[in-house]
Amino acid sequence: MYTLYLAKGTSALAAHILLEEIGATxxxxxxxxxxxxxxxxxxxxINPRGRVPALQTSGGVLTENPAILAYLAQAHPDTGLAPADPFAFARAQSFCMYLAATMHPAFAHKLRGARFADDPDAIDAMKQKVPDNMAECAQLIEDHLLRGPWAMGEEFSYCDPYLFLVHRWLGANGIDTADYPKIHAHMLAMKERPSVKKVMAEHGL
Ligand SMILES: N[C@@H](CCC(=O)N[C@@H](CS)C(=O)NCC(=O)O)C(=O)O
Structure with a gap:
Protein backbone atom coordinates (compact mmCIF):
# COMPACT_ATOMS: atom_id res chain seq x y z
CA MET A 1 0.00 0.00 0.00
CA TYR A 2 1.46 3.31 -1.09
CA THR A 3 0.45 6.86 -0.30
CA LEU A 4 1.21 9.41 -2.99
CA TYR A 5 1.32 13.02 -1.86
CA LEU A 6 0.41 15.13 -4.85
CA ALA A 7 -0.91 18.45 -6.03
CA LYS A 8 -3.19 18.36 -9.03
CA GLY A 9 -1.64 19.13 -12.39
CA THR A 10 1.95 19.05 -11.11
CA SER A 11 4.85 16.73 -11.84
CA ALA A 12 3.19 14.32 -9.38
CA LEU A 13 1.11 13.28 -12.39
CA ALA A 14 3.95 11.01 -13.49
CA ALA A 15 4.01 8.87 -10.34
CA HIS A 16 0.23 8.85 -10.25
CA ILE A 17 0.08 7.46 -13.80
CA LEU A 18 2.79 4.92 -13.01
CA LEU A 19 0.90 3.67 -9.94
CA GLU A 20 -2.05 3.01 -12.23
CA GLU A 21 0.15 1.35 -14.83
CA ILE A 22 1.57 -1.13 -12.32
CA GLY A 23 -1.83 -1.81 -10.77
CA ALA A 24 -0.57 -0.89 -7.32
CA THR A 25 -2.71 -0.52 -4.25
CA ILE A 46 7.02 13.88 5.47
CA ASN A 47 9.11 15.81 2.95
CA PRO A 48 11.33 18.49 4.53
CA ARG A 49 11.95 19.90 1.04
CA GLY A 50 8.33 20.96 0.85
CA ARG A 51 7.73 19.68 -2.67
CA VAL A 52 5.45 17.18 -4.34
CA PRO A 53 5.46 14.36 -5.15
CA ALA A 54 6.40 12.27 -2.13
CA LEU A 55 5.67 8.58 -1.89
CA GLN A 56 5.13 6.74 1.36
CA THR A 57 6.29 3.15 0.97
CA SER A 58 6.64 0.26 3.37
CA GLY A 59 10.34 1.15 3.56
CA GLY A 60 9.86 4.88 4.23
CA VAL A 61 9.25 8.05 2.27
CA LEU A 62 10.74 8.63 -1.17
CA THR A 63 11.07 12.02 -2.84
CA GLU A 64 12.34 13.19 -6.24
CA ASN A 65 10.58 12.04 -9.37
CA PRO A 66 13.33 9.85 -10.88
CA ALA A 67 13.80 7.97 -7.60
CA ILE A 68 10.07 7.46 -7.07
CA LEU A 69 9.47 6.32 -10.63
CA ALA A 70 12.44 3.94 -10.78
CA TYR A 71 11.56 2.51 -7.38
CA LEU A 72 7.96 1.79 -8.35
CA ALA A 73 9.07 0.05 -11.53
CA GLN A 74 11.75 -2.01 -9.79
CA ALA A 75 9.49 -2.90 -6.88
CA HIS A 76 7.07 -4.44 -9.40
CA PRO A 77 9.44 -6.35 -11.68
CA ASP A 78 6.63 -8.38 -13.24
CA THR A 79 5.45 -5.25 -15.00
CA GLY A 80 8.74 -5.01 -16.92
CA LEU A 81 8.70 -1.23 -16.63
CA ALA A 82 12.37 -0.95 -15.58
CA PRO A 83 15.16 -2.46 -17.69
CA ALA A 84 16.93 -5.29 -15.89
CA ASP A 85 20.19 -4.73 -17.76
CA PRO A 86 22.39 -2.23 -15.84
CA PHE A 87 23.34 -0.22 -18.91
CA ALA A 88 19.76 -0.01 -20.17
CA PHE A 89 18.65 1.04 -16.70
CA ALA A 90 21.36 3.71 -16.57
CA ARG A 91 20.12 5.06 -19.91
CA ALA A 92 16.60 5.22 -18.54
CA GLN A 93 17.90 7.07 -15.49
CA SER A 94 19.89 9.39 -17.73
CA PHE A 95 16.67 10.26 -19.53
CA CYS A 96 14.76 10.91 -16.30
CA MET A 97 17.61 12.87 -14.77
CA TYR A 98 17.68 15.19 -17.76
CA LEU A 99 14.03 16.00 -17.15
CA ALA A 100 14.52 16.37 -13.39
CA ALA A 101 17.81 18.24 -13.31
CA THR A 102 17.65 20.39 -16.44
CA MET A 103 14.20 20.77 -17.95
CA HIS A 104 12.07 20.91 -14.81
CA PRO A 105 14.28 23.54 -13.09
CA ALA A 106 14.35 25.55 -16.33
CA PHE A 107 10.55 25.46 -16.33
CA ALA A 108 10.49 26.45 -12.65
CA HIS A 109 12.16 29.77 -13.50
CA LYS A 110 8.76 30.84 -14.87
CA LEU A 111 7.15 30.95 -11.43
CA ARG A 112 10.03 30.51 -9.01
CA GLY A 113 12.53 33.10 -10.17
CA ALA A 114 12.59 34.62 -6.69
CA ARG A 115 14.47 31.53 -5.56
CA PHE A 116 17.32 32.40 -7.89
CA ALA A 117 17.55 36.20 -7.65
CA ASP A 118 16.25 39.13 -5.60
CA ASP A 119 16.38 41.80 -8.31
CA PRO A 120 12.89 42.05 -9.92
CA ASP A 121 14.47 42.80 -13.31
CA ALA A 122 16.61 39.68 -13.06
CA ILE A 123 13.57 37.62 -12.10
CA ASP A 124 11.67 39.00 -15.06
CA ALA A 125 14.61 38.36 -17.39
CA MET A 126 14.71 34.72 -16.25
CA LYS A 127 10.99 34.41 -16.84
CA GLN A 128 11.31 35.77 -20.37
CA LYS A 129 13.97 33.16 -21.09
CA VAL A 130 11.83 30.15 -20.14
CA PRO A 131 10.14 29.56 -23.55
CA ASP A 132 13.54 29.56 -25.30
CA ASN A 133 14.93 27.14 -22.77
CA MET A 134 11.88 24.87 -23.05
CA ALA A 135 12.23 24.85 -26.82
CA GLU A 136 15.93 24.00 -26.55
CA CYS A 137 15.23 21.13 -24.14
CA ALA A 138 12.42 19.83 -26.36
CA GLN A 139 14.69 19.85 -29.41
CA LEU A 140 17.33 17.84 -27.56
CA ILE A 141 14.70 15.32 -26.45
CA GLU A 142 13.30 15.14 -29.96
CA ASP A 143 16.69 14.70 -31.64
CA HIS A 144 18.61 12.59 -29.14
CA LEU A 145 16.73 11.27 -26.12
CA LEU A 146 13.29 10.07 -27.21
CA ARG A 147 13.87 6.88 -29.13
CA GLY A 148 10.25 6.34 -30.10
CA PRO A 149 7.61 5.38 -30.00
CA TRP A 150 8.24 5.25 -26.26
CA ALA A 151 10.96 7.07 -24.40
CA MET A 152 13.33 4.11 -24.37
CA GLY A 153 12.23 2.56 -27.66
CA GLU A 154 9.75 -0.18 -28.38
CA GLU A 155 8.91 -0.92 -24.76
CA PHE A 156 6.83 1.30 -22.51
CA SER A 157 8.81 2.05 -19.33
CA TYR A 158 8.74 4.09 -16.14
CA CYS A 159 10.23 6.98 -18.14
CA ASP A 160 7.09 7.47 -20.22
CA PRO A 161 4.81 8.98 -17.57
CA TYR A 162 7.63 11.43 -16.83
CA LEU A 163 8.12 12.30 -20.51
CA PHE A 164 4.39 12.97 -20.66
CA LEU A 165 5.01 16.08 -18.52
CA VAL A 166 7.07 17.64 -21.30
CA HIS A 167 4.06 18.52 -23.44
CA ARG A 168 2.55 20.29 -20.43
CA TRP A 169 5.76 22.25 -19.83
CA LEU A 170 5.80 23.23 -23.50
CA GLY A 171 2.12 24.12 -23.62
CA ALA A 172 2.43 26.31 -20.54
CA ASN A 173 4.94 28.35 -22.53
CA GLY A 174 2.91 28.65 -25.70
CA ILE A 175 4.95 26.05 -27.56
CA ASP A 176 3.07 23.68 -29.86
CA THR A 177 4.18 20.07 -29.45
CA ALA A 178 3.35 19.57 -33.13
CA ASP A 179 6.70 21.27 -33.80
CA TYR A 180 8.29 18.16 -32.28
CA PRO A 181 6.80 15.14 -34.09
CA LYS A 182 8.14 12.43 -31.78
CA ILE A 183 7.12 14.28 -28.60
CA HIS A 184 3.74 14.99 -30.17
CA ALA A 185 3.18 11.33 -31.14
CA HIS A 186 4.23 10.26 -27.64
CA MET A 187 1.75 12.65 -26.06
CA LEU A 188 -1.08 11.33 -28.25
CA ALA A 189 -0.15 7.71 -27.48
CA MET A 190 -0.05 8.46 -23.76
CA LYS A 191 -3.48 10.06 -23.89
CA GLU A 192 -4.90 6.80 -25.24
CA ARG A 193 -3.77 4.80 -22.23
CA PRO A 194 -6.44 4.03 -19.61
CA SER A 195 -4.05 5.01 -16.80
CA VAL A 196 -3.58 8.46 -18.29
CA LYS A 197 -7.28 8.98 -18.96
CA LYS A 198 -8.12 8.05 -15.37
CA VAL A 199 -5.42 10.18 -13.75
CA MET A 200 -6.00 13.19 -15.99
CA ALA A 201 -9.69 13.12 -15.08
CA GLU A 202 -8.83 12.92 -11.38
CA HIS A 203 -6.55 15.93 -11.78
CA GLY A 204 -9.30 17.82 -13.58
CA LEU A 205 -7.26 18.01 -16.80
N1 LIG B 1 13.14 17.78 -8.09
C1 LIG B 1 11.80 17.57 -7.61
C2 LIG B 1 10.96 18.78 -7.96
C3 LIG B 1 9.61 18.71 -7.31
C4 LIG B 1 8.86 20.01 -7.51
O1 LIG B 1 9.46 21.10 -7.68
N2 LIG B 1 7.55 19.92 -7.46
C5 LIG B 1 6.72 21.09 -7.62
C6 LIG B 1 5.42 20.72 -8.30
S1 LIG B 1 5.75 20.21 -9.96
C7 LIG B 1 6.42 21.69 -6.27
O2 LIG B 1 6.31 20.98 -5.28
N3 LIG B 1 6.29 23.02 -6.24
C8 LIG B 1 6.01 23.74 -5.05
C9 LIG B 1 7.08 24.75 -4.79
O3 LIG B 1 8.00 24.88 -5.61
O4 LIG B 1 7.01 25.42 -3.76
C10 LIG B 1 11.24 16.29 -8.20
O5 LIG B 1 11.58 15.96 -9.33
O6 LIG B 1 10.45 15.58 -7.52
Whole structure:
Protein backbone atom coordinates (compact mmCIF):
# COMPACT_ATOMS: atom_id res chain seq x y z
CA MET A 1 0.00 0.00 0.00
CA TYR A 2 1.46 3.31 -1.09
CA THR A 3 0.45 6.86 -0.30
CA LEU A 4 1.21 9.41 -2.99
CA TYR A 5 1.32 13.02 -1.86
CA LEU A 6 0.41 15.13 -4.85
CA ALA A 7 -0.91 18.45 -6.03
CA LYS A 8 -3.19 18.36 -9.03
CA GLY A 9 -1.64 19.13 -12.39
CA THR A 10 1.95 19.05 -11.11
CA SER A 11 4.85 16.73 -11.84
CA ALA A 12 3.19 14.32 -9.38
CA LEU A 13 1.11 13.28 -12.39
CA ALA A 14 3.95 11.01 -13.49
CA ALA A 15 4.01 8.87 -10.34
CA HIS A 16 0.23 8.85 -10.25
CA ILE A 17 0.08 7.46 -13.80
CA LEU A 18 2.79 4.92 -13.01
CA LEU A 19 0.90 3.67 -9.94
CA GLU A 20 -2.05 3.01 -12.23
CA GLU A 21 0.15 1.35 -14.83
CA ILE A 22 1.57 -1.13 -12.32
CA GLY A 23 -1.83 -1.81 -10.77
CA ALA A 24 -0.57 -0.89 -7.32
CA THR A 25 -2.71 -0.52 -4.25
CA UNK A 26 -2.40 3.10 -3.26
CA UNK A 27 -4.13 6.15 -1.92
CA UNK A 28 -3.49 9.78 -2.66
CA UNK A 29 -3.20 12.72 -0.32
CA UNK A 30 -3.90 15.96 -2.14
CA UNK A 31 -2.09 19.15 -1.23
CA UNK A 32 -2.88 22.62 -2.47
CA UNK A 33 0.20 24.57 -3.47
CA UNK A 34 -1.70 27.91 -3.58
CA UNK A 35 -2.86 27.20 -0.02
CA UNK A 36 0.74 26.38 0.93
CA UNK A 37 -0.18 22.91 2.17
CA UNK A 38 3.26 21.79 1.02
CA UNK A 39 4.85 24.12 3.58
CA UNK A 40 2.67 23.03 6.49
CA UNK A 41 4.53 21.37 9.39
CA UNK A 42 2.58 18.14 8.87
CA UNK A 43 3.84 17.84 5.31
CA UNK A 44 7.36 19.06 6.05
CA UNK A 45 7.58 16.15 8.49
CA ILE A 46 7.02 13.88 5.47
CA ASN A 47 9.11 15.81 2.95
CA PRO A 48 11.33 18.49 4.53
CA ARG A 49 11.95 19.90 1.04
CA GLY A 50 8.33 20.96 0.85
CA ARG A 51 7.73 19.68 -2.67
CA VAL A 52 5.45 17.18 -4.34
CA PRO A 53 5.46 14.36 -5.15
CA ALA A 54 6.40 12.27 -2.13
CA LEU A 55 5.67 8.58 -1.89
CA GLN A 56 5.13 6.74 1.36
CA THR A 57 6.29 3.15 0.97
CA SER A 58 6.64 0.26 3.37
CA GLY A 59 10.34 1.15 3.56
CA GLY A 60 9.86 4.88 4.23
CA VAL A 61 9.25 8.05 2.27
CA LEU A 62 10.74 8.63 -1.17
CA THR A 63 11.07 12.02 -2.84
CA GLU A 64 12.34 13.19 -6.24
CA ASN A 65 10.58 12.04 -9.37
CA PRO A 66 13.33 9.85 -10.88
CA ALA A 67 13.80 7.97 -7.60
CA ILE A 68 10.07 7.46 -7.07
CA LEU A 69 9.47 6.32 -10.63
CA ALA A 70 12.44 3.94 -10.78
CA TYR A 71 11.56 2.51 -7.38
CA LEU A 72 7.96 1.79 -8.35
CA ALA A 73 9.07 0.05 -11.53
CA GLN A 74 11.75 -2.01 -9.79
CA ALA A 75 9.49 -2.90 -6.88
CA HIS A 76 7.07 -4.44 -9.40
CA PRO A 77 9.44 -6.35 -11.68
CA ASP A 78 6.63 -8.38 -13.24
CA THR A 79 5.45 -5.25 -15.00
CA GLY A 80 8.74 -5.01 -16.92
CA LEU A 81 8.70 -1.23 -16.63
CA ALA A 82 12.37 -0.95 -15.58
CA PRO A 83 15.16 -2.46 -17.69
CA ALA A 84 16.93 -5.29 -15.89
CA ASP A 85 20.19 -4.73 -17.76
CA PRO A 86 22.39 -2.23 -15.84
CA PHE A 87 23.34 -0.22 -18.91
CA ALA A 88 19.76 -0.01 -20.17
CA PHE A 89 18.65 1.04 -16.70
CA ALA A 90 21.36 3.71 -16.57
CA ARG A 91 20.12 5.06 -19.91
CA ALA A 92 16.60 5.22 -18.54
CA GLN A 93 17.90 7.07 -15.49
CA SER A 94 19.89 9.39 -17.73
CA PHE A 95 16.67 10.26 -19.53
CA CYS A 96 14.76 10.91 -16.30
CA MET A 97 17.61 12.87 -14.77
CA TYR A 98 17.68 15.19 -17.76
CA LEU A 99 14.03 16.00 -17.15
CA ALA A 100 14.52 16.37 -13.39
CA ALA A 101 17.81 18.24 -13.31
CA THR A 102 17.65 20.39 -16.44
CA MET A 103 14.20 20.77 -17.95
CA HIS A 104 12.07 20.91 -14.81
CA PRO A 105 14.28 23.54 -13.09
CA ALA A 106 14.35 25.55 -16.33
CA PHE A 107 10.55 25.46 -16.33
CA ALA A 108 10.49 26.45 -12.65
CA HIS A 109 12.16 29.77 -13.50
CA LYS A 110 8.76 30.84 -14.87
CA LEU A 111 7.15 30.95 -11.43
CA ARG A 112 10.03 30.51 -9.01
CA GLY A 113 12.53 33.10 -10.17
CA ALA A 114 12.59 34.62 -6.69
CA ARG A 115 14.47 31.53 -5.56
CA PHE A 116 17.32 32.40 -7.89
CA ALA A 117 17.55 36.20 -7.65
CA ASP A 118 16.25 39.13 -5.60
CA ASP A 119 16.38 41.80 -8.31
CA PRO A 120 12.89 42.05 -9.92
CA ASP A 121 14.47 42.80 -13.31
CA ALA A 122 16.61 39.68 -13.06
CA ILE A 123 13.57 37.62 -12.10
CA ASP A 124 11.67 39.00 -15.06
CA ALA A 125 14.61 38.36 -17.39
CA MET A 126 14.71 34.72 -16.25
CA LYS A 127 10.99 34.41 -16.84
CA GLN A 128 11.31 35.77 -20.37
CA LYS A 129 13.97 33.16 -21.09
CA VAL A 130 11.83 30.15 -20.14
CA PRO A 131 10.14 29.56 -23.55
CA ASP A 132 13.54 29.56 -25.30
CA ASN A 133 14.93 27.14 -22.77
CA MET A 134 11.88 24.87 -23.05
CA ALA A 135 12.23 24.85 -26.82
CA GLU A 136 15.93 24.00 -26.55
CA CYS A 137 15.23 21.13 -24.14
CA ALA A 138 12.42 19.83 -26.36
CA GLN A 139 14.69 19.85 -29.41
CA LEU A 140 17.33 17.84 -27.56
CA ILE A 141 14.70 15.32 -26.45
CA GLU A 142 13.30 15.14 -29.96
CA ASP A 143 16.69 14.70 -31.64
CA HIS A 144 18.61 12.59 -29.14
CA LEU A 145 16.73 11.27 -26.12
CA LEU A 146 13.29 10.07 -27.21
CA ARG A 147 13.87 6.88 -29.13
CA GLY A 148 10.25 6.34 -30.10
CA PRO A 149 7.61 5.38 -30.00
CA TRP A 150 8.24 5.25 -26.26
CA ALA A 151 10.96 7.07 -24.40
CA MET A 152 13.33 4.11 -24.37
CA GLY A 153 12.23 2.56 -27.66
CA GLU A 154 9.75 -0.18 -28.38
CA GLU A 155 8.91 -0.92 -24.76
CA PHE A 156 6.83 1.30 -22.51
CA SER A 157 8.81 2.05 -19.33
CA TYR A 158 8.74 4.09 -16.14
CA CYS A 159 10.23 6.98 -18.14
CA ASP A 160 7.09 7.47 -20.22
CA PRO A 161 4.81 8.98 -17.57
CA TYR A 162 7.63 11.43 -16.83
CA LEU A 163 8.12 12.30 -20.51
CA PHE A 164 4.39 12.97 -20.66
CA LEU A 165 5.01 16.08 -18.52
CA VAL A 166 7.07 17.64 -21.30
CA HIS A 167 4.06 18.52 -23.44
CA ARG A 168 2.55 20.29 -20.43
CA TRP A 169 5.76 22.25 -19.83
CA LEU A 170 5.80 23.23 -23.50
CA GLY A 171 2.12 24.12 -23.62
CA ALA A 172 2.43 26.31 -20.54
CA ASN A 173 4.94 28.35 -22.53
CA GLY A 174 2.91 28.65 -25.70
CA ILE A 175 4.95 26.05 -27.56
CA ASP A 176 3.07 23.68 -29.86
CA THR A 177 4.18 20.07 -29.45
CA ALA A 178 3.35 19.57 -33.13
CA ASP A 179 6.70 21.27 -33.80
CA TYR A 180 8.29 18.16 -32.28
CA PRO A 181 6.80 15.14 -34.09
CA LYS A 182 8.14 12.43 -31.78
CA ILE A 183 7.12 14.28 -28.60
CA HIS A 184 3.74 14.99 -30.17
CA ALA A 185 3.18 11.33 -31.14
CA HIS A 186 4.23 10.26 -27.64
CA MET A 187 1.75 12.65 -26.06
CA LEU A 188 -1.08 11.33 -28.25
CA ALA A 189 -0.15 7.71 -27.48
CA MET A 190 -0.05 8.46 -23.76
CA LYS A 191 -3.48 10.06 -23.89
CA GLU A 192 -4.90 6.80 -25.24
CA ARG A 193 -3.77 4.80 -22.23
CA PRO A 194 -6.44 4.03 -19.61
CA SER A 195 -4.05 5.01 -16.80
CA VAL A 196 -3.58 8.46 -18.29
CA LYS A 197 -7.28 8.98 -18.96
CA LYS A 198 -8.12 8.05 -15.37
CA VAL A 199 -5.42 10.18 -13.75
CA MET A 200 -6.00 13.19 -15.99
CA ALA A 201 -9.69 13.12 -15.08
CA GLU A 202 -8.83 12.92 -11.38
CA HIS A 203 -6.55 15.93 -11.78
CA GLY A 204 -9.30 17.82 -13.58
CA LEU A 205 -7.26 18.01 -16.80
N1 LIG B 1 13.14 17.78 -8.09
C1 LIG B 1 11.80 17.57 -7.61
C2 LIG B 1 10.96 18.78 -7.96
C3 LIG B 1 9.61 18.71 -7.31
C4 LIG B 1 8.86 20.01 -7.51
O1 LIG B 1 9.46 21.10 -7.68
N2 LIG B 1 7.55 19.92 -7.46
C5 LIG B 1 6.72 21.09 -7.62
C6 LIG B 1 5.42 20.72 -8.30
S1 LIG B 1 5.75 20.21 -9.96
C7 LIG B 1 6.42 21.69 -6.27
O2 LIG B 1 6.31 20.98 -5.28
N3 LIG B 1 6.29 23.02 -6.24
C8 LIG B 1 6.01 23.74 -5.05
C9 LIG B 1 7.08 24.75 -4.79
O3 LIG B 1 8.00 24.88 -5.61
O4 LIG B 1 7.01 25.42 -3.76
C10 LIG B 1 11.24 16.29 -8.20
O5 LIG B 1 11.58 15.96 -9.33
O6 LIG B 1 10.45 15.58 -7.52
Missing amino acids: YETQELSIPDQDHQAPEYLA
